[in-house]
Structures are given as C-alpha cells and as structure tokens.
Amino acid sequence: MGAGGKELLISAWMEGESIYQIGAVDLAGHVRHPLIVPEGFTPQDVAPGGAWLATSDDTPSRVLGRAPGAAEERDLSWLDSSGSPVISKDGGTLAMSDWGRSAGSNYAVILRKMDGSPALSLGEGSALELSPDSKWVLVNVPSTPARLMIYPTGPGEPRRIDAGELEAYSDGHWFGDGKSLFVCGNAAGKAPRCYVRSLEAKDLRPVTPEGVDLGVVSPDGKSAVVRRVTGEFLLCPLDGGTPRPLSFMTAGDRLVRFGADDTKLWVLHGSRVESVELSSGRRETILELGVSQGAGMTNVTGITVADDPRAYAYTAAEYSSRLFQIEGVK
Numbered sequence: 001m002g003a004g005g006k007e008l009l010i011s012a013w014m015e016g017e018s019i020y021q022i023g024a025v026d027l028a029g030h031v032r033h034p035l036i037v038p039e040g041f042t043p044q045d046v047a048p049g050g051a052w053l054a055t056s057d058d059t060p061s062r063v064l065g066r067a068p069g070a071a072e073e074r075d076l077s078w079l080d081s082s083g084s085p086v087i088s089k090d091g092g093t094l095a096m097s098d099w100g101r102s103a104g105s106n107y108a109v110i111l112r113k114m115d116g117s118p119a120l121s122l123g124e125g126s127a128l129e130l131s132p133d134s135k136w137v138l139v140n141v142p143s144t145p146a147r148l149m150i151y152p153t154g155p156g157e158p159r160r161i162d163a164g165e166l167e168a169y170s171d172g173h174w175f176g177d178g179k180s181l182f183v184c185g186n187a188a189g190k191a192p193r194c195y196v197r198s199l200e201a202k203d204l205r206p207v208t209p210e211g212v213d214l215g216v217v218s219p220d221g222k223s224a225v226v227r228r229v230t231g232e233f234l235l236c237p238l239d240g241g242t243p244r245p246l247s248f249m250t251a252g253d254r255l256v257r258f259g260a261d262d263t264k265l266w267v268l269h270g271s272r273v274e275s276v277e278l279s280s281g282r283r284e285t286i287l288e289l290g291v292s293q294g295a296g297m298t299n300v301t302g303i304t305v306a307d308d309p310r311a312y313a314y315t316a317a318e319y320s321s322r323l324f325q326i327e328g329v330k
Contacts, residue, residue: 065313091311248281
C-alpha cells in the first residue's frame with residue numbers, strides 16, 4: 001500500500017515475455033499508467049508525492065569449478081541459469097544443464113572443457129552423468145513421458161535408450177563397464193524406484209524397493225547407496241540381496257559418488273565434501289568450498305567430483321537485489 005494508504009501497488013507478468021507491468025490501483029479500482037520493467041522488478045512503496053520505491057532482484061544459478069592442477073576456481077556457467085554439472089573421471093570435461101528461458105521447456109545440455117574453452121550445446125534435456133570414457137553424456141529429457149538419451153561428446157549420433165517404460169526420471173548413472181545404466185524414476189501411477197538398464201538389450205530390471213528416488217553405484221557395480229523419498233539411506237546389493245539401512249547418514253547429506261573403492265561414500269554436507277566409511281560411519285572432510293566468500297552467493301545446491309577430489313564443479317545459488325527510486329510516474 002502506498003500514497004498515504006490510498007493506492008495499492010501491483011505487478012503483472014506479460015505472457016510470453018521476460019517483462020512485467022507495474023502500476024498502482026486506487027481504492028476505486030482505477031489503475032494508473034503501469035510501467036514496463038524487466039523481470040524480477042518488484043514495486044515496494046509509493047511516496048505521497050508520487051515517487052516509487054522498487055527493487056530489482058536477480059537469482060541466477062552459476063557453475064563454478066576447479067580443473068586438475070588449477071590454483072583457483074573458474075566460473076564455467078553458461079548464461080545465467082546453469083546447474084547440475086557432471087565432471088569426467090579425469091576432471092577435464094564438464095557437462096551441465098541450461099535452465100534458462102532460451103533453452104526451452106525441456107532445458108538444454110551444455111558441454112565444455114574445464115579450462116573454460118568455448119561451450120557446445122548438445123541438445124535438449126538435463127545432464128545426468130558422463131560415461132567412464134567421456135564419450136557420451138547420459139541425459140534426461142523431461143518431456144511427457146520422459147526420454148532417456150545418450151549424447152556423443154564427439155562424432156556420433158544421439159541415441160534414445162528407454163522404451164517409454166517410465167513416466168519420469170529422477171537420477172541416472174553409468175556402470176564402470178560403460179555398458180549398463182543405473183536409473184531411478186517412476187512408472188505411471190507408481191512410486192519411484194531404481195533399475196538397471198542394459199544399453200544393448202534395453203531390459204529394465206528393478207533393483208531397489210519402491211520409494212527410492214536417488215542413488216550412486218559402487219565402482220565394482222555390485223551395490224548402490226540410495227535415498228528413500230522419506231530421507232533414509234540404504235546400501236542395496238544389486239543382485240537381489242536385502243538392503244542395509246545406513247543409520248549414520250543424516251538428512252543434510254547429499255549423495256555425490258563412491259570414492260576410489262567400494263568402502264567409502266562421498267557426500268556433500270553444507271559446503272563440505274566428506275568421505276564416509278560405510279563399515280563404521282567415520283567421516284573425513286576431503287574438500288571445503290568457499291562459496292560463502294562470493295558476493296551474493298548463498299549456498300551450494302549440488303556438486304560433482306572427479307576421481308581426484310581436487311578437480312570438481314558445483315552449482316551455487318546467487319541472490320542480488322538493487323534498490324531504485326523512480327520519479328515522474330503520473
């Protein structure tokens with residue numbers, strides 16, 4: 001409410017455009033001369049003399065990372081809505097997702113080297129993981145129903161892997177042999193769970209209980225650590241054995257990957273990557289991120305780590321707000 005309590009500030013998005021109209025409505029319902037402003041512009045107050053107070057709020061997501069042997073991090077973002085980075089095992093290649101308006105409703109997969117060389121758009125979808133040999137990117141295209149694709153990082157043609165069995169995908173990883181996939185998602189009308197899928201035979205075999213939406217596969221391909229939708233973590237044998245609850249895992253843990261062998265799990269906890277010993281729950285910090293030092297950076301929303309944890313990339317949420325006084329609005 002502005003202008004001495006006689007007017008109400010309003011804002012309205014213009015359909016199909018990245019701009020807004022803002023204006024004021026008096027108590028009789030009359031709208032006066034709305035202004036055309038950029039998206040994220042918010043009216044806050046109107047002075048009795050007519051001056052407007054407004055803020056311009058930007059909430060980009062950025063991908064930051066450090067290449068092997070680099071002394072410091074580099075901004076690897078594509079435009080202002082980059083996220084979900086996945087790094088190659090050797091730390092030299094990065095795939096990420098572009099969630100910006102220009103990418104379209106199914107998003108886009110961006111490929112670039114960790115040295116910051118020019119980016120390449122591979123196609124629609126969200127990147128899930130690079131193959132062990134870095135020649136393919138596993139991709140979730142969030143259409144209806146979703147499509148599971150692999151895109152070549154060099155010469156070659158995109159390939160669709162699924163046959164439409166699942167309505168949506170929530171996670172996906174390569175097995176170490178590069179011939180099979182571990183994917184999580186849900187069939188129509190059913191709870192999510194995780195499956196093993198062969199690239200060639202294209203069979204889909206459930207390997208976890210229902211109610212599981214995320215997971216990472218061990219290097220030997222015999223087990224996976226998964227997360228239930230209710231927050232609990234399980235160690236699941238992939239040969240049909242009984243899952244084991246991991247009571248030492250916390251609600252603040254986010255699965256990253258297994259370490260170099262099958263005995264340790266790497267998790268993101270806040271801005272730290274910790275190595276968790278699966279036999280005892282003992283933890284060791286292997287990477288500490290300095291995201292809070294950046295202006296406007298608020299938190300880490302996801303990270304990908306190479307075999308050498310000194311090479312990594314992560315998504316950082318950012319929030320910046322600028323205050324404006326607008327004169328001359330009639």
